[in-house]
Amino acid sequence: MHLIDHEPVQLLTPDGVRVAHPEYSYAGDDSDIRLLYRDLVLVRRIDTEATALQRHGELGLWAPLRGQEAAQVGSGRALLPQDFAFPTYREHGVAWCRGVDPIAMLPMFRGSALSGWAPEEYRLAVPSIVIGAQTLHATGYAMGLTLDGQVGHQDPDRDAATIAYFGDGATSQGDVNEAFVWAAVFEAPVVFFCQNNQWAISAPASRQTTVPLAQRAAGFGFPGIRVDGNDVLACQAVTAAALHTARDGGGPTLIEACTYRMGAHTTSDDPTRYRDAEELAAWEAKDPLTRVRTYLEAVGTPPTFFDDLDREAELLGERLREGCKALPEPDLATLFDQVYAGGSPELAEQRRTYEGYRGSFEESAS
Amino acid sequence: MTTMSLAKGVNAGLRSAMEHDDRVLVMGEDIGRLGGVFRVTDGLQKDFGPARVIDTPLAESAIVGTAIGLAMRGFRPVVEIQFDGFVYPAYDQIVSQLARMHLRSGGVTTLPIVIRIPFGGGIGAVEHHSESPEAQFVMTAGLKVVTCSDPGNAYAMIQQAIACDDPVIFFEPKRRYWDTADVDLSAEPQPLFASQVVRSGTDVTVLAYGPTVRTCLDAAEAGALDGLELEVIDLRTLSPLDLDPVFASVRKTGRAVVVHEAARTLGVGAEVAARVSEECFFSLEAPVLRVTGYDLPYPPSRVEDDFLPDLDRVLDGVDRVLEG
Numbered sequence: 001m002h003l004i005d006h007e008p009v010q011l012l013t014p015d016g017v018r019v020a021h022p023e024y025s026y027a028g029d030d031s032d033i034r035l036l037y038r039d040l041v042l043v044r045r046i047d048t049e050a051t052a053l054q055r056h057g058e059l060g061l062w063a064p065l066r067g068q069e070a071a072q073v074g075s076g077r078a079l080l081p082q083d084f085a086f087p088t089y090r091e092h093g094v095a096w097c098r099g100v101d102p103i104a105m106l107p108m109f110r111g112s113a114l115s116g117w118a119p120e121e122y123r124l125a126v127p128s129i130v131i132g133a134q135t136l137h138a139t140g141y142a143m144g145l146t147l148d149g150q151v152g153h154q155d156p157d158r159d160a161a162t163i164a165y166f167g168d169g170a171t172s173q174g175d176v177n178e179a180f181v182w183a184a185v186f187e188a189p190v191v192f193f194c195q196n197n198q199w200a201i202s203a204p205a206s207r208q209t210t211v212p213l214a215q216r217a218a219g220f221g222f223p224g225i226r227v228d229g230n231d232v233l234a235c236q237a238v239t240a241a242a243l244h245t246a247r248d249g250g251g252p253t254l255i256e257a258c259t260y261r262m263g264a265h266t267t268s269d270d271p272t273r274y275r276d277a278e279e280l281a282a283w284e285a286k287d288p289l290t291r292v293r294t295y296l297e298a299v300g301t302p303p304t305f306f307d308d309l310d311r312e313a314e315l316l317g318e319r320l321r322e323g324c325k326a327l328p329e330p331d332l333a334t335l336f337d338q339v340y341a342g343g344s345p346e347l348a349e350q351r352r353t354y355e356g357y358r359g360s361f362e363e364s365a366s
Numbered sequence: 367m368t369t370m371s372l373a374k375g376v377n378a379g380l381r382s383a384m385e386h387d388d389r390v391l392v393m394g395e396d397i398g399r400l401g402g403v404f405r406v407t408d409g410l411q412k413d414f415g416p417a418r419v420i421d422t423p424l425a426e427s428a429i430v431g432t433a434i435g436l437a438m439r440g441f442r443p444v445v446e447i448q449f450d451g452f453v454y455p456a457y458d459q460i461v462s463q464l465a466r467m468h469l470r471s472g473g474v475t476t477l478p479i480v481i482r483i484p485f486g487g488g489i490g491a492v493e494h495h496s497e498s499p500e501a502q503f504v505m506t507a508g509l510k511v512v513t514c515s516d517p518g519n520a521y522a523m524i525q526q527a528i529a530c531d532d533p534v535i536f537f538e539p540k541r542r543y544w545d546t547a548d549v550d551l552s553a554e555p556q557p558l559f560a561s562q563v564v565r566s567g568t569d570v571t572v573l574a575y576g577p578t579v580r581t582c583l584d585a586a587e588a589g590a591l592d593g594l595e596l597e598v599i600d601l602r603t604l605s606p607l608d609l610d611p612v613f614a615s616v617r618k619t620g621r622a623v624v625v626h627e628a629a630r631t632l633g634v635g636a637e638v639a640a641r642v643s644e645e646c647f648f649s650l651e652a653p654v655l656r657v658t659g660y661d662l663p664y665p666p667s668r669v670e671d672d673f674l675p676d677l678d679r680v681l682d683g684v685d686r687v688l689e690g
């Protein structure tokens with residue numbers, strides 16, 4: 001009873017061999033692929049470094065993306081500057097592609113701020129921790145793009161779309177299904193990018209669906225497509241095509257990127273309680289970085305390229321370590337002023353009470 | 367006597383309820399194989415099987431909505447909401463369906479559902495993992511709302527909540543999950559919907575529930591060093607409130623402070639203060655004071671200690687009520 005092609009779109013095999021697909025192709029050349037590889041390596045480095053920072057007590061929590069670099073970099077690099085992305089807590093690779101300084105990815109995990117960047121600056125919403133909520137925001141923003149006449153001019157500098165990131169677990173939420181309905185009936189220029197990393201904490205994808213997730217799109221009235229989520233070229237090509245359709249006025253697409261969360265759900269999680277080592281080993285053989293490196297070496301990329309990249313990653317790691325420790329400490333007093341755009345006399349009063357109380361300690365200390 | 371943590375107390379209570387009544391089901395996200403993110407349901411799926419200990423898809427509205435259907439079919443579902451901040455997708459099912467079915471059915475349909483919610487802050491978590499939404503359920507007619515505060519009452523109260531024929535929102539103070547105590551599993555528990563004097567004193571009545579009970583007991587301990595005798599009452603039941611012991615205490619002390627992590631405005635403290643004023647007006651030496659979280663969304667964890675009522679803030683409240 002399967003209504004769609006199970007075989008995910010693949011353009012680069014785990015062995016690093018480029019393969020043709022009847023519908024999709026990667027538009028760049030080898031130097032573009034080197035840039036993608038640089039993204040993959042640096043994003044993995046951010047992730048490794050942040051995981052270590054959590055272990056050293058510098059972060060309260062981290063949600064590792066290890067294994068999902070290709071899905072995030074491929075889709076992230078398919079975005080144009082005028083597009084707007086709606087991430088979850090795990091989309092560090094997307095944030096990287098949007099130009100967010102990796103240090104700004106840390107405050108929410110360090111507990112020094114609720115987020116690290118201004119959404120408009122990078123055209124990247126602050127990460128949604130509440131599962132699925134952001135898919136509706138992406139849909140509404142996309143409806144706004146249509147209302148503002150930014151869709152369907154075949155003008156790559158003007159037309160825009162949104163992309164909503166979410167996981168396999170999120171597809172069970174009402175919000176996500178409602179977003180599908182709205183996007184369909186309003187033909188909203190939104191791409192739903194589901195990273196099926198096979199697990200929602202301890203729940204396997206089979207607890208959320210009995211059919212390929214991409215197949216769900218058909219029931220809502222728009223195309224769904226599966227892509228090898230560990231193949232950065234395929235992720236880039238498929239997302240670029242879906243975004244193009246959206247910007248062009250062709251409505252939403254659901255992309256299911258089949259990938260794997262190689263690490264723990266978060267640094268608080270112990271995946272050995274619910275999944276087998278063999279499964280992890282099988283996915284390690286499909287690592288999203290290895291295949292690109294194999295390909296690049298095969299086409300004669302000089303070893304110095306990889307050495308330089310290693311050094312760049314080292315420096316990035318160092319910067320992140322230092323930047324994390326240097327993050328400003330939050331001050332509860334400032335929060336009272338940020339709750340409302342128009343302020344609130346009651347909160348102003350509570351701020352004074354709080355500061356007075358805090359001041360009483362400083363007095364008694366001096 | 368058995369030494370156990372609060373998490374283990376709930377676990378043992380769930381186990382006992384499942385053993386005594388095979389219509390009791392446990393459902394929620396990650397509660398089976400993983401045993402819950404706080405391990406409160408650890409081992410239950412192994413012992414009672416996946417048909418009674420159900421790992422659900424990720425959808426809170428569906429967790430509560432299907433529990434309602436299961437209850438109509440005669441089951442007694444105990445559902446877990448993974449964190450306080452994730453109960454809101456289920457809010458409609460709780461407020462518009464669960465709370466009203468008994469009335470809507472002309473008093474015929476009972477929905478003996480327990481919704482377990484780890485609540486409160488103090489664990490250094492990211493956003494949405496430290497909320498105190500209890501007032502939003504207390505103000506909803508048709509729901510009973512209780513909070514445990516130590517391993518012993520956790521063990522007893524969860525069983526009593528499951529035995530209750532009304533829906534019960536069962537709040538568990540997550541930062542106290544790892545606190546341990548000696549529990550007498552065979553002790554006769556006090557009734558579920560009863561508050562409890564947990565420390566006697568004559569100077570000020572301090573009212574707490576959930577995580578702030580420990581805070582207030584510590585404050586009373588510290589106050590005693592300065593010759594202050596605080597009477598600490600664990601409210602335990604927030605809906606219905608059991609305030610007779612509170613009124614009796616306030617008539618003795620003449621002063622009351624209510625302590626909770628939730629925001630001040632329309633918090634449980636507001637209701638308690640109003641009722642104490644109504645009932646004990648002529649005994650009061652000072653207005654009832656509230657020591658609470660501020661009217662802010664829960665702040666980033668590195669300043670949560672400034673947000674949460676701690677020992678110093680409780681004693682500051684006590685000082686102020688003594689001056690007043």
Ligand SMILES: Cc1ncc(C[n+]2csc(CCOP(=O)(O)OP(=O)(O)O)c2C)c(N)n1
Nearest residue numbers: 090129130131167168169170199200201452
């Ligand atoms: C509404 C809501 N319910 C529960 C949670 C707790 N929670 C955080 S992540 C998660 C699993 C999410 O799985 P998935 O959507 O597959 O994304 P992944 O974490 O695998 O990237 C859960 C249950 C939450 N954050 N929000």
